[in-house]
Amino acid sequence: MKRVAILISGGGSNMMALVASMTGDHPARPVLVAANDPAAAGLARAAARGIPTAAVDHRPFGGDRAAFEAALLAPLEAAAPDIVCLAGFMRILTPAFVDRFAGRMLNIHPSLLPRYPGLSTHARALAAGDAEAGCTVHLVTAELDAGPILGQGRVPVLPGDTVASLSERVLAMEHRLYPMVLRRFASGDLRRLDLP
């Protein structure tokens, strides 16, 4: 059974979708949910599901990313994960941290990468007049949102869409895509998955 640690920063709806999927014959189980914000709502949701949680507030570390990551590594290494899933984790990671989990750290990003790495993806897709939007699960490498793509889910952009309506449609696709990709990845299948 593969051990999965999930890093979050906020509500953790993707984390909850991953957690809900890891039952029965799934080849992985959640062993830790960690956040960089002690107030992240997802921590309480994970704890209510009986999953160990950890909070490592990044703010006392100021701009010292390496020191923050050293603090984050303590509970993370203690959980001995085989796979680390970033799920709405909004801190940029240093190459040293990424290297530690090379080939076994996944991220979900709310755009059809390589379009729109970084922030404000839905606003940028709307401003560009894109006919479709979506989400990407990829392996994390040192370059932001640029690692090998494991899966993508596409949704239409509809007339009158706002950031709110588009992000809601994409998020629903995220909740489908990420669990499917994680299940495949945990069973050793690295082939790219495209939805729908």
Ligand code: GAR
């Ligand atoms: C999701 O839309 C995720 O793709 C995005 O943050 C949201 C988190 O929602 N991640 C990024 O933008 C990463 N750069 P959640 O906490 O409800 O899963």
